[in-house]
Amino acid sequence: MKVLHILTSLNPIAGGVAKAVDLAVCALDSVGFASEVVCFDEPEASFLRSKHYEVYALGPANNMYSYTENFKEWARVHLRNYDHIILHGLWQYSSYGGYLFWRKYASTSSLWVMPHGMLDPYFQKAKDRRLKAIRNWFFWKFLERQVVNNSNGLLFTCLDELKLARTTFKPYNPKSEIVVGLGIDSPISYSYSLSEAFKSTIPALNERPYFLFLGRVDSKKGVDLLVKAYRSLRVKHADIPDLVIAGPGLESAYGQQVLSDAAGDDRIHFPGMLQGAAKWGALYGAQNFILPSHQENFGIAVVEALACGTPVLISKQVNIWREIIKEEAGIAEADTLEGTINLLERWLNFSEEQRRLKKDNASKAYRQYFTTNAFGENLRVLFNK
Incomplete structure (x- = not known):
């Protein structure tokens, strides 16, 4: 069987949807399904060269709606060749356009929507997203509710995502709601070269222990809370590990504010986006992984940390927090300054034995819930059927 994945962009800087599509392709391959991908990136985009699957890049789509006129003709010729179609994400031309062309050219195929958290009520309530919330309301009324309610169903990464999606827009009447999960391949095995690759990005770190944030520096991620919590605890804990904040987004207004909040503290490091060996070296070597996010549909980087045996300190707005707490693989608190301080302080007050147990449980939690095999089997x- 052939599966087509449709999304706006495979650019890794754009966020988790691009990575989730990579994982879905791998998961389906593991159970004998062939996958191809349509995106609206420029065909010459450098990040497409490393893809191990067939990509039809139909861009450029240099507009707010990510519209590209190339999609209709491609769909007319090719869309009927697929048994199943998955639309990844909402609110862009890739979702409503994909739905329209499915109805016109490929209605004998099944159409599924994987919203990747985009139906979470957070996005309609966040103060810094008021204009986007109004836009989304109009998009829902005239476009996206057709996609959600008339496709074969919605695919969710976890139960919390499913429950939250029911509360945001009306009328919400999908034909089916299915938790398929999300999973990653086992990471590359640890080697000293991974640590060296990471340390080369922060020479000032030397051999000191560190806490790790790995992701976009964005207001949704609560990075400002992390910096403030860390600096407040340095007063009481002189031996607190360093803090590494690794990811794109420092050039934004929010990123500049985070840099300002951290100014003068030589124990907070900003190496930028880490990839390949440097990323895995950072994950393997961290005392813990920290994500005090205000909204996180799944948290691929959280699962990557677990797979490396690294405990995770997360907010209860990360939708997989219940599984992590159940397996005692980390700590979860509120997505507030007080909650973030509690995350760090609870960890600092653990004994070495308690920390070692969390590390052991991190690997177990990954194997229990978040492997590629489990994800592929669900699909x-x-x-x-």
């Missing part, structure tokens, strides 16, 4: 069962 296989769904598509074979």
